[in-house]
Amino acid sequence: MVRKLFIFFVLGYSTQSSASSMNALNLSTATQQGKIAYLELEGLQSHDKTKVRFLENEIACYPRSTNLNKKKWNCFIGIPADAPIGIQSLSLLINGSTVATLSVDISSCSFPVETLSLTQEKKSLFTQKGRDLELIKIRAALKTESEKRYWEKKFIWPLKGKFESDYGEKRMVDGKLLAGYHRGLDIGAPLGTIIKAIHHGKVILAAPFIEEGNMVMIDHGQGFISAYLHLSKILVHTGEFIHKGDPIGKVGSTGISTSPHLHFGTYLHSTPVDPRYFLIFPFEPS
Numbered sequence: 001m002v003r004k005l006f007i008f009f010v011l012g013y014s015t016q017s018s019a020s021s022m023n024a025l026n027l028s029t030a031t032q033q034g035k036i037a038y039l040e041l042e043g044l045q046s047h048d049k050t051k052v053r054f055l056e057n058e059i060a061c062y063p064r065s066t067n068l069n070k071k072k073w074n075c076f077i078g079i080p081a082d083a084p085i086g087i088q089s090l091s092l093l094i095n096g097s098t099v100a101t102l103s104v105d106i107s108s109c110s111f112p113v114e115t116l117s118l119t120q121e122k123k124s125l126f127t128q129k130g131r132d133l134e135l136i137k138i139r140a141a142l143k144t145e146s147e148k149r150y151w152e153k154k155f156i157w158p159l160k161g162k163f164e165s166d167y168g169e170k171r172m173v174d175g176k177l178l179a180g181y182h183r184g185l186d187i188g189a190p191l192g193t194i195i196k197a198i199h200h201g202k203v204i205l206a207a208p209f210i211e212e213g214n215m216v217m218i219d220h221g222q223g224f225i226s227a228y229l230h231l232s233k234i235l236v237h238t239g240e241f242i243h244k245g246d247p248i249g250k251v252g253s254t255g256i257s258t259s260p261h262l263h264f265g266t267y268l269h270s271t272p273v274d275p276r277y278f279l280i281f282p283f284e285p286s
Helices: 120-127 131-142 275-280
Strands: 004-009 014-017 025-032 036-042 050-054 057-060 062-064 072-078 086-094 097-107 113-116 162-165 170-173 185-188 194-196 201-209 213-221 224-231 247-250 261-268 271-273
Touching: 050 072, 057 072, 072 261, 072 271, 131 201, 131 213, 201 224, 213 247, 224 247, 261 275, 271 275
Parallel strands: 025 097, 113 170
Antiparallel strands: 004 014, 004 036, 036 072, 050 057, 050 086, 062 072, 086 097, 162 185, 185 261, 194 247, 201 213, 213 224, 224 261, 261 271
16 A cells, blocks of 8 residues: 655655555656656555656666655656656556556756867777677666665765766767767866765676777666766776775776766666766655
8 A cells, every 4th residue: 555655856846645545646747858856655565566667668666774664665767868848657556557647747958069079080989890789788787777775875976077068968070960968977187087986886887898988887776877988997897896985997088088087977777867966866865
């Protein structure tokens, strides 16, 4: 029995409803491209299988520890930068049955367009052989869903530096708009600057890639993943467990990069979200 359903969006709009049975609830709320949504549930049993269906994806929800006698469950939802505008349906599924529906009104966000000046050597990386196999490996890592939660409370920034390129930006090269959008935040820093893990977790990728350069990817548990690109040196190994603040690499300009910087990416259940919201979001709601 769901005793309480609480939905909280980063933009500050919230909707709350209580139910004495599993009858479907009809709720509505609003959010914006690139943000993070949080849904909290109470009254579930430990054996319940709980998911959210949103934008054609099924997102797992997980129980979290609490000092209260009643167990609370978390559902963290990433709103991608290219999410469709307008009313979208979000469904809460418990043991395969829809128990709540939410009308989510997604508004647009004005992301900038950046022109990249790349050398011929860097531009040649766009067509280098082997990219298809790399993407399979990267996408498989991003789908990692560890039931164990390694993080607690706040994440930390991986380094101090100058914000150079924003999440969600469109990129232009030689007058042509590249497909997709910038899936992280570029932080400029001197070559060799130490990069730290933003929280505890398990290294799921630590290897060179054509476009990303030397890359480290960390699974923080329950669908939380962080990625660190263009490193000059990798200081960890795949499968290694690390703690918040541990050195994981050094700033570089490997892969498709114009200068020394860290491309810092954050993901919720494979969806890239703005790292600024990822690091300021209250991941331990009261």
